[in-house]
Amino acid sequence: MTKRFSSPRLVESAKLTTFAQTAFAGAIALNVWVNPSLAGDPFRNREPHQIGDQTEAAFKAIFQQGNYPVADHYLEQALSKEPNEPLVYAMKASLAYGNKDWAKLDTYSQKTLETGQKLIPSDPLRGNLYIAIGHFLEGAVVITREGTVNGVPQALSRLRQVYEYLDKAEAISANDPELNLIKGYMDLLLAVNLPFASPDQAIRRLEQNASPGYLVDRGIALAYRDLKKYPQALEYVNRAIKTTSDNPEIYYLKAQILKQLGQKEKSQETIEEAIANFDKALTKKSQLPGDLVKQIERERRSAVSLKNAG
Template structure:
């Protein structure tokens, strides 16, 4: 038990820190809208309607990686689609990237409220977003309390997260939206918890999650954190094939190439990493400032590695 609390803190902190690239991806679910099911991005036989403005915000972030456009759409969503928990989840993630703990706390509660209200009309998504609300509240606790105290309190939230995910899974175990979210969370936990096996989470993302490019992105992140860089690169390339306009995917690919190049002492891989960092930065005006700084730091590190490798 002494190792579980620090690990829980790591899980909440890591998932929160990379809200744009991991947790938000898991809970926001970029929208692939088909002509036949314009209100449901997952192509279910029985569509679950999502508000048009929320949908537009998701497309702006996950197909285009355009955060200013997403914020404009979210402003409309909160005004015109106040019962859509996904809009509040997006706002909570954006609040975290800005260091706005008060906003994060407010939106976390609104996710919970909207999710609980949705249970009556759409129990699958209602339970799903009640789980998301509890997850974000855990992130608030860790952010505010820090250390073992925050991790201990957040552990209770994590139990509630899985309680509501289990309720959603009992309703529709093959639902692609559910499996995308649960697959991401299971994978992040398995990567950070000792002796955990990520194979089941990867299998869930491979077989039951949608849209495909978000599932591939999650698997790439998981393999990256497991330091299995060849597999990570394969899935990053698949994600890029599905959403080629999103600069965050080139950033993810650059991270993987950088670590693979370091391990293999390959100048070619390091050059490829730098090229992908540069490709991500060509659209830096549409990314959060904190993320741009992070990409620039990692690019500089790759340049230093390349220069030192030639000595």
Template sequence: MTRNFSSPHSIIYSQLTRLAQGSVGVAIAFTLAINPSWAGDPFRTSEPRKIGDNTEAAFKAVFQQGDYPTAERHLNQAISSESNEPLAYAMKASLAYINNDLAGLDNYGGKTLVTGQKLLATDPLRGNIYIAVGHFLEGAAIITREGTLRGAPQALSRLRQVYEYMDRAEAISPRDPELNLLKGYMDLMLSVSLPFANPDEAINRLQKNAAPQYLTNRGIALAYRDLRQYAQALDYSNQAIKAASDNPELYYLKAQILTAQGRQEKSQQLIREAIANFDKALTKKSQLPRQLVQQIERERNSAVNNLNSAGR
């Protein structure tokens, strides 16, 4: 399939890298929820893959508990004991991204690509998926190092390769949950950023073929938030919380939605609910990245100021 990214390429790639910043990277954002009965595979109930105990534990730490230090420890062990699993490298690269560790992003993004290429021989579906992820992470490194305008031409080339290998994976197994989760998130980032794009296809992909469910609900909530359809966004954020109630990032997402809805409807009650959710997220700030904590605190303070101004 041929895609034309030539016109809005800098917007596209900057919006895609926004996902890495907001959700700990494309690779992590699409890979979570643990169910031991799936033989260590967080996506598939049939033909599961064994990804490794430490990589699996890192999944659980990040996306069920929102515990980044614990995830980092498990990933350090995974790098030495599960060196053939590209997801471990992708997660390390994503953590490096949010920690402003450009050397780590370069290193582990490259290893994601190489390990995905090696996996082609035994698992072409996941091999193609993680070659795509590797190209994405390398593109994110280019944008981080060069800036959006200077880095856009190289990043655009990487983005084309991302979709080329995603298309190859889709030709192998169009209903694969891991593929559809990852591709659904990426398509949503494009659809909410470009005025001529329609998010319905991406939302439909997540609803019908992606897994795990709470990450699909999280992605759809993000999409509806950015589309300013706050009632739908709130519904999907609540569904995500129901499935992963220990994750403080989900309460942060809900707080963002309630804040935006409260301002739209001029509702002090919604703003109060938002502040309560910001506070709930911050009860676990010791396990979140520092920059994310600072962002939550800024948004909470803004909501409080909004409430105080409305009460005068």
């Protein structure tokens, strides 16, 4: 996997710059490093991995409910009760990014890497995964601190390390659902942002071996949205809604897809449906980060302008 980043031409290409910026910044807001090893482990039917109750509750608050204040409450408890669980620090880094708190993003990125390293003796699969995620997060720190022009070379070095440790995890258990969720998301980012990459293999990886299903569906919907394949994106976002209907971020994603589809097809009806989904997301704005709420409101106003112009 690391060979894909070794060519100097790639480092110099505008597409790779776009990928690095997207992968180390935008992907954080989408929480693509999510670790599925929960107490009761809904990702593995056999040999589940246990983590703390507070961490599990925080995970569900973010990814099933889209409720960030509740998640932060559980994470604060997890910091004291479950300090050796790297998922705690990965999710804290996610919240720090959403709040544009770069100092905390740096701190929790380092803690994710450190706790992943400590996990190697007892759980080498998850340990290697979290080392990869820690390097991914630290790449995001570089991009936010140095900017795209100065930060990309350092971020690409981190990206090579991400895939190095993902490959080590794959050598332990190639069909592990946790591994395939993380690696599938990474490969989709490549497919969307680099001209020589195809999303088909990443989508197959997610559908065949990754879990949970609602994060698989959400990731594929995001990829198809960015690839401008809107009917496929709608299919997968509707699947995600069936299993996470309380999460306002899913309706925001559906609204984005419908808005772009309506604009492409010049369909007033589709744009109206997009506005309705923006509104549905905003009914729970109190549980979303403030900057995300402002972004949803801006995109809703844009959709209204499109409707009025038509």
